[in-house]
Amino acid sequence: MEQVIESKLIKADKAFSVWRKVPFEERQKLIAKAAEILKNNSEKFGRIITTEMNKPISESIAEVEKCALMMNYYADAENILKAEKIESEFAYSEVHYVPKGVILGVMPWNFPFWQVLRFATPAILAGNTVVLKHASICFGSGNAIEEVLLEAGFPEGVFQNLEVGHKAVKEILEHDTVKGVSLTGSGKAGGEVASIAGLNIKKSLLELGGSDAFIIFEDADLESAAKAGVKSRLQNCGQTCTAAKRFIIDEKVEEDFLPIFIEEYKKYEIGDPLNRETKLAGMARPDLADELEAQFNRALENGAEIIIPLERISENEFKPGLIRVQEGNPILKEELFGPLGMVMIAKSDEEALQIANDIPFGLSNSVWTQDKARQLFFIENLESGTVNINRMTSSDPRFPFGGSKASGYGTELSLLALKEFVTARTIVGN
DSSP states (O other): OOHHHHHHHHHHHHHHHHHTTSOHHHHHHHHHHHHHHHHHTHHHHHHHHHHHHOOOHHHHHHHHHHHHHHHHHHHTOOOTTSOEEOOSSSSEEEEEEEEOSEEEEEOOSSSTTHHHHHHHHHHHHTTOEEEEEOOGGGHHHHHHHHHHHHHHTOOTTSEEEEOOOGGGHHHHHHSTTEEEEEEESOHHHHHHHHHHHHHTTOEEEEEOOOOEEEEEOTTSOHHHHHHHHHHHHHGGGGOOTTSEEEEEEETTTHHHHHHHHHHHHTTOOBOOTTSTTOOBOOOSOHHHHHHHHHHHHHHHHTTOEEEEOOEEOSSSOEEOEEEEOOTTOGGGGSOOOSSEEEEEEESSHHHHHHHHHSSSEESEEEEEOOOHHHHHHHHHHOOSSEEEESSOOOOOTTSOBOOEETTEESOBSTGGGGGTTEEEEEEEEO
């Protein structure tokens, strides 16, 4: 291990020995200050995001502002980590929530501020310290986050950005100072990191891919559903784990909904990411565009039909595509991470549910219907971490966020996230 990385891990461990004793309310004050810095400099930090990974500047600024909103939620949160008294016959009868120590964050490029702070804020508030391994194209974002926290008054070592490649993750995670890991990324990366953590008996939290269903019935507000569906599919150029990727349309509404949906879809045109009016820009890297194009061609080879062609116009830019896919197409077992959507037709509620669940992933689904009984049917039977009713998927600090099946495990956001990287210690006796 490089000496500079070794020294940063030791620094994080030493910082933990002090930080863990700082009162919860004092930690919250620093989080509130960091939120204020983010909000007051959202355009500055938004430009860093856009420069690194091509997100439209309006979305980048919104990402930074959402980070501030989330941090303010935790700055005002109830302290659920206070010692709990348990009724028993013993004089000592308590549960203490003890932070684990240094936690490694392995984070992706698609939301370079949000993904990091969504994990780091509750982990740090719980008394842990954090070291970040960011995506290689987003080291600027990682450094900016570290600078914000230092400016807010966090002690040195509480949060550190490590400018290392993915090959360094194994050695870092195996280091004695590191007590757990949170990864947001692909299933392959998640499996590898979870395996290393498991072999070393360390806690892991995984937020992995998704292929979310967006299900539309005849009693839905079709115009609202079309706008929300297209935005969900194409925001961030489709590079979002929770994006709507499979549009499952009840056959009774296909002729009414699809033309509205197609018209809305065609409104998204490639523009300059630094222009505030731009809604769609290029993908983060050319190799990611290569992968999406290959997936598109494989889908066609296996029987998919073109509704709107996926047209590549530069090394990393596309005119968004839409294809009709039948059950059994191998593409349904993959995640499409780019501006390509899939349409499927269902003959009944039961078939729509079967199609929605028949994939490896289980992140977040969306159901559009006014029928309360139908809503309840899908709420009870969809296999995903989140079920949205008449709204697109968007994470909210107040609610738990996490997946099922190959979409990962563990909880981010909400008060529950405060307990992800703590040990519930029992104190009992006379």
